[in-house]
Amino acid sequence: MLALLFLFFWMKALRWQMLLEPIKKLSVSQVTPAMMIGFMGNNILPAHLGEFLRVYVLSRQFEIPKTTVLSTLVLERLFDVIAILVYLGIGIYFAPNLPEKYHSISLFVALGxxxxxxxxxxxxxWTEAVIRLFSSIFSYLPFLPEKLTHLVLEMMRAGALGMASLKSKRLCFGIIWTSFAQWLFNGISVYIALWSFNIHVSPLAAFVVLGVTAFGVIVPSTPGFFGVVQLCFSVSLEAFGVSNADAFSASIYYQLSQYFPVTLIGLYYSNREGLKFSEAEREAENELEELEGGEHEVEAVRESG
Incomplete structure (x- = not known):
């Protein structure tokens, strides 16, 4: 489990390094501290505030505009969603002993x-055309806060900088294969967690659990996603005839095997970078506030482009 965890995060760091390469050439070892501090933040802070902590640390270390750093995280999520959907679709369609209705679900996943x-x-x-389309859509949704729609549109403009890596065939290929590789390793981790508790299901069931869990933790929730992971394991394994008690046990093992190493490594890097534990939440919240009202950051991104 620890070896797979290492490979998972090494692939994440390698992919982030490639996403950042058109903006600033950094090594894997240079981006790793900010990445691990961010994931540590997600473990101890609510509502995915670790992502903004990650932005703060890398921006401070290498003087990269914060909105630009955040745009690479947006691209990360896009590639994560595509890779996870592929594994989820394969798991649902090819897993044995699943009711026929699940095959129909796999077709919707393929459409997604x-x-x-x-x-x-x-x-x-067509970046600007897509942004204008979203702006028109938002104009018909008056219940959305103006501040939120403004932030989304500005982030989409800034995100075009992060897309620069996709214009390089070498970087694009690297980003794609590392996205699929890291989630393959995570899927194997899920399978080992199930196998460790004598839950004998097809390895494809692990990809179903992976997909459901990955989408479950997207929603802002408790620090470390405790409770959410357990629910996702139970819901996804129910179709394979696994009891809630067994699913709960495997989910705890899977979660803690990642929670403690990631948190400890993140705290180590946080201490090394001079970011105290008591400051972590404040800095993350400050970054969120700055990005919400950060006209000056967007201008800096445009000028650097």
């Missing part, structure tokens, strides 16, 4: 993959 790929391609090729 196609839509995501088309959306990313359109955003890359």
């Amino acid at each position: 993959i196609v839509v995501m790929i088309i959306a990313v391609a359109a955003y890359l090729l």
Whole structure:
């Protein structure tokens, strides 16, 4: 489990390094501290505030505009969603002993993959047109806060800088294969957690659990996603005839095997970078506030482009 965890985060760091390369050439070892501090933040802070902590640390270390750093994280999520959807679709369609209705679900997953790929391609090729489309859509949704819609549109403009890595065939290929590789390792970790508690299911079931869990933790929740992971394991394994008690046990093992190493490594890097534990939440919240009202950051990104 620890070896797979190492490979998972090494792949994440390698991919982030490639996403950042058109902006600033950094090594894997240079981006790792900020990345691990961010994931540590997600473990101890609510509502994914660790992502903004990650932005703060890398921006401070290498003087990269914060909005630009955040744009690479947005791209990370896009590629994560595509890779996870692929594994989820494969798991649902090919896993044995699943009711026929699940095959229909896999077709909807496949449709989601196609839509995501088309959306990313359109955003890359016709950035301003896509932004104008979203602006028109927002104008028909008056219940959305103006501050929120403004932030989304500005982030989409800034995100075009992060898309620069996709214009390089070498970087694009590297980003794609590392995205699939890291989630393959995570899926194997899920399978080992199930196997460790004598839950005998197809390895494809692990990819179903992976997909459901990965989407479950996207929603801002408690620090470390405790409770959310347990629910996702139970819901996804129910279709394979696994009892809630067994699913709960495996989910705890899977979660803690990642929670403690990631948190400890993140705290180590946090201490090394001079970021005290008591300051972590404040800095993350400050970054969120700055990005919400950060006209000056967006201007800096445009000028650097």
